[in-house]
Amino acid sequence: MPRIMVTGAAGQLGSALVNGLLARGEWDVVGVDNLLSGRKELVPANSNNYQFIQANCNNPLEISQVMLGHRFDYVFHYAAVVGVQRTLDDPISVLEDIRGFENILALCKNTRVSRVFFSSSSEVYGEPVEIPQREHQTPLNSRLPYAVVKNVGECYLRSFHQTYGLEYTVFRFFNTYGPNQSYDFVVPRFMINAIHGQDLTIYGDGSQSRTFCYVDDNVDACLNCMTQDLFVNDTLNVGSEKMFTIAQLAEIVIAEVNSTSKIQYVSALEEGDMKRRQPESSKMQQALGRDLLPLQGGIQRMLNDERFMKYASETAKRRGWT
Numbered sequence: 001m002p003r004i005m006v007t008g009a010a011g012q013l014g015s016a017l018v019n020g021l022l023a024r025g026e027w028d029v030v031g032v033d034n035l036l037s038g039r040k041e042l043v044p045a046n047s048n049n050y051q052f053i054q055a056n057c058n059n060p061l062e063i064s065q066v067m068l069g070h071r072f073d074y075v076f077h078y079a080a081v082v083g084v085q086r087t088l089d090d091p092i093s094v095l096e097d098i099r100g101f102e103n104i105l106a107l108c109k110n111t112r113v114s115r116v117f118f119s120s121s122s123e124v125y126g127e128p129v130e131i132p133q134r135e136h137q138t139p140l141n142s143r144l145p146y147a148v149v150k151n152v153g154e155c156y157l158r159s160f161h162q163t164y165g166l167e168y169t170v171f172r173f174f175n176t177y178g179p180n181q182s183y184d185f186v187v188p189r190f191m192i193n194a195i196h197g198q199d200l201t202i203y204g205d206g207s208q209s210r211t212f213c214y215v216d217d218n219v220d221a222c223l224n225c226m227t228q229d230l231f232v233n234d235t236l237n238v239g240s241e242k243m244f245t246i247a248q249l250a251e252i253v254i255a256e257v258n259s260t261s262k263i264q265y266v267s268a269l270e271e272g273d274m275k276r277r278q279p280e281s282s283k284m285q286q287a288l289g290r291d292l293l294p295l296q297g298g299i300q301r302m303l304n305d306e307r308f309m310k311y312a313s314e315t316a317k318r319r320g321w322t
């Protein structure tokens with residue numbers, strides 16, 4: 001069976017991808033994570049075709065032990081320091097992820113990996129100069145360390161392809177939400193607050209808009225890129241085109257949860273809260289091959305997810321609401 005490595009495998013998207021791969025049962029999968037922001041409980045138990053290895057991609061010794069020991073056919077490099085506040089508070093740790101690109105790509109080249117899939121971000125577009133944002137036309141206006149580092153990662157992939165023929169696909173993920181996302185992120189935060197009757201806090205006037213892609217749509221689109229040989233040596237936006245303001249999101253969450261929570265407006269964040277973002281998503285739609293799940297449907301799936309509801313009540317307890 002072909003072998004696949006997923007880095008960031010204890011994270012929201014990495015763990016969902018691992019589960020998606022295991023559900024199809026056609027590959028041997030190794031998940032790698034240093035548990036910086038990942039959660040061990042998201043990682044499936046080791047089995048005949050799955051193994052979890054705790055290792056740091058930015059440490060050449062640790063990651064080369066994994067990659068030389070297994071010889072992978074495909075690599076999904078999703079490990080990264082994430083979260084707007086975390087990356088603003090500790091920009092140096094974000095820059096260290098560049099070492100991870102060097103390590104992973106050199107090892108992919110030397111072990112003849114067929115294709116590397118890289119989780120870039122809508123943040124590479126920075127403060128938007130045009131809407132919707134197109135993969136090859138929209139200028140990359142990134143300025144913050146996290147966004148600049150993603151841009152550097154994309155540049156590494158193109159350079160390794162040009163020089164060594166290493167094949168790649170860049171996924172520019174737009175806001176992706178789902179039951180395993182942490183409270184740091186807006187959809188679970190609004191939902192957990194709404195479930196417990198707490199105010200939903202909005203920074204600024206709430207007119208900043210976002211798109212929301214349910215995690216299953218992200219996983220299916222990315223897996224199809226691999227299995228159907230789509231977008232080889234190319235970049236695609238992975239996200240939903242449907243825009244909501246943050247104020248609309250708060251109202252939708254309150255309605256879907258059937259909550260009595262109120263919306264509270266506080267001063268805008270100084271940095272990192274882009275006004276608008278919207279992907280041009282024809283490549284995503286081609287990769288997915290079906291309609292994306294509407295926001296209301298995703299919220300309902302989360303409300304029906306046992307692990308999410310448990311996480312919601314643990315979070316409420318930690319915050320002293322229950």
Ligand SMILES: NC(=O)c1ccc[n+]([C@@H]2O[C@H](COP(=O)([O-])OP(=O)(O)OC[C@H]3O[C@@H](n4cnc5c(N)ncnc54)[C@H](O)[C@@H]3O)[C@@H](O)[C@H]2O)c1
Nearest residue numbers: 008010011012013034035036037038057079080119173176
């Ligand atoms: N979720 C989104 O909406 C979104 C949007 C844009 C881009 N992305 C990108 O997608 C990827 C996955 O994001 P996520 O939402 O699952 O985040 P996440 O924080 O849940 O997952 C990232 C994982 O990487 C691990 N990690 C961090 N540094 C590591 C290192 N040096 N070595 C090994 N493991 C390490 C963390 O422990 C964590 O489990 C990231 O690269 C992120 O930048 C996500």
